[in-house]
Amino acid sequence: MTAQRLAFALCVLLLGAGVQLQPAQAQTTDFGGIRADTSAPVEISADSLTIDQADGSAVFSGNVVVSQGAMRLAAALVRVEYGSDGQREISRLLASGGVVLASGSDAAEAESAEYTILSGTVVLSGNVVLTQGGNVLSGQRLTVNLTTGTATVEGRVQTTLQPGGN
Template identity: 35%
Template sequence: MQTHLASVLLAPALLTVPVALAGPAVAQQRHNSRAPIDFGADHIELQDKANRAVLVGNVSVRQAEMTLNAARMTVAYTGQVIGGNPQVSQLDASGSVVVRRPDQTARSQYAIYDLNRRVITMLGGVSLTQGGNTVNGGRLTINMDTGRAVIDGSAVAGGGNNGAAAPNGTTRTNGRVTGTFSVPDRN
């Protein structure tokens, strides 16, 4: 049975993850969403009439302190050019997506970075790691202004099988959020 993207709108389990998942607090600085976006890929196709670019193969994007890696990415821009640069509005990434921020790594199968809202939404076999702490779920939303991360157990594309292995090796447990928090040594 094929699961549609609309199923991610259901949130049977929800976990708001503070910037420091557990242990010593590490403050995430506010992300500079106005910083230039540097990219690299094996292949790029510009589709100017559609106001987008398609990057394929070992895609790497960097903006300020954040990097985003994926197998494929579509870059949507508004058509407006300021200072000779097209204004990027959204990045859609797929295939082994990894988002790295200082002291934090998130992995999934799909991600959408809405630059106007300054929000990254990651879907499918999500894993968020900070230090020795890991949280797994179906969907992760990161507010780039506040650093707030919200994980829920929504299942997408092949998810929802109780205990089934996700493509990235994490275990999905039927719409639940799971994880491990490290505990400081208390001598």
């Protein structure tokens, strides 16, 4: 098979798998088709909670699970930062230690994550692995836009695609 035919066959396979080709270091994909309601309540469970009145933050530690609608985020530690309204409005969540973000059958793992509530953006960093069905995508940074349900992976992106997969 010539190099041109091989390249064409690869493009057909990738497009058939629903992958959008991007420039060298980035890959865009859907993330669970989720359209998160950023006004939905954020529920957090953990083994312990420490509140710092001085800087207006709360730190949840030990088996932390954060839920908002269909999205689940799990980590060893989550720091909650509140907005200018004090503890009535969460501004962002900073998670670290074995972070897992899941929505439907999609899941992403990373070393840390930052979830900005108002913009509906979750940025996962450090050895990111995104699994969608049988397809696996990895890189150093994953940005998930919960408003549009899309995700971008950056930093030496590698992928394994299953023929006929999503």
